[in-house]
Amino acid sequence: MSEVRIKQQQELGQLIQHFSPKDGVFETAIPGLFVICYSEVSEPAYRVYKPSFCVIAQGEKEIFLAQERFEYGPADYLVASMNLPVVGQIIRASEELPYLSMKLEFTHDQILEVINDASVRIIPNENAKRAIFVGQTEQSLIDATLRLMELLHRPEDIPFLAPLFIKEILYTLLKGPYGAALGQIAMEGSNTYRIREAIDQLTAHYDQSIRVEQLAEAASMSLSTFHRNFKEVTGMTPIQFQKQLRLQEARRILLSESAEAAEVAFRVGYESASQFSREYSRMFGAPPRSDVKQLKEMYDPAKSMVFLGD
Structure with a gap:
């Protein structure tokens, strides 16, 4: 990692610590932006990830989606593109060097808006992709992330600038190596979009009895095609x-x-x-x-x- 990147990681960590009064997860003045600080490694935490972009300034974390493991640290970012039940664990943290990260939740409408406004080309008929991915944080992405975080020191600028900086982050992700996987969630007619709708239905009605045949029919897929694409996206069956x-x-x-x-x-x-x-x-x-x-x-x-x- 270059000296510039190391300095930027330190700046990001300082911002996260400044807006984290103690260990925990804290909502900021920017809608959808959270800062996270923990001074010790954790037990496995079970939760449902919303669509989000996560960057670690210090420490390391692992995420399990079904049986698949994703590990990331200061050189990486993680994106969850749908509502997903995961198991997360902080695997590197201490009092001297606490785990420090930020999370930006986004909506599928925001992705579609960026695709349309910036004329990002996404092929809607590609096969469904896994809904979590880890990538290497490029310079442009860390620059945009720092701009957004630094806005917290200028609350009067948040209403106007935050939406622009969030768009910049999403645009950078869409132009990156996993852009197609992210863009598919907003492209009506793609297999990923159809699976996303089934996931949204399962999430909203998790306590009700839902037949997989109904989900497949709503997705306009055969039962076997629906099962295959659902497992490709989530790593598990609908049940x-x-x-x-x-x-x-x-x-x-x-x-x-x-x-x-x-x-x-x-x-x-x-x-x-x-x-x-x-x-x-x-x-x-x-x-x-x-x-x-x-x-x-x-x-x-x-x-x-x-x-x-x-």
């Missing part, structure tokens, strides 16, 4: 995807509310409390009551809820 959504939401409810496991099982869409307990244990390593007790002992409630949402 596995919905199960992860249900179990993550169940864990969140159990941690934040005084509710019985059986009640939560029915709230997230399970018809059998025993099946819920088995699948919960398989995913989190312990039955609901034991898992939640252990988590509450490991973290104080306020901190652990923020941490699990990282």
Whole structure:
């Protein structure tokens, strides 16, 4: 890494620390922009990633989408292009050198706006691509990221300049090596766009019984084509995807509310409390009551809820 890049990483880290009053995830004055700081390595955190662009200034993190592992650090960026249930873990952090990162959430409409305004050429009929990717952070991308972050020191400029700088970041991503994979999510008629709509439907109605045949029909795909493209995008089947959504939401409810496991099982869409307990244990390593007790002992409630949402 060049001296210029090292200096920029340090500047980014200083900005993140300045707007992070303590360990945790903090929303900034720029809509969709978050800063994250942790002074120790973490336990695995289960959450649903929204479409987002993430850059690490210091430390390292790993993300699991199904069985696929993505590791990234200060030389890399990560993009999640859809709502995805993942497992994340900070693997390098300390009191002296805390984990420092920023996350910019974006919408599919913002991607489409940049494609249209900048006349970025995206071929809509390409095969579906994985919805998470890690790339090397080029100079133009870190420049644009710093411009956006530095706006936090000039709140009066945010309403006008933030949308422009966000467009610049998305434009740079679309022009980069993974631009086609990102652009597909906004191109109506592409296989990725159709799978994205199915994912949005599953995410919105995770607690309801949805037949895969219905999703395939809504996507205008045969059942076999739908299964193949869904797995290419997410690394899992639609049933596995919905199960992860249900179990993550169940864990969140159990941690934040005084509710019985059986009640939560029915709230997230399970018809059998025993099946819920088995699948919960398989995913989190312990039955609901034991898992939640252990988590509450490991973290104080306020901190652990923020941490699990990282």
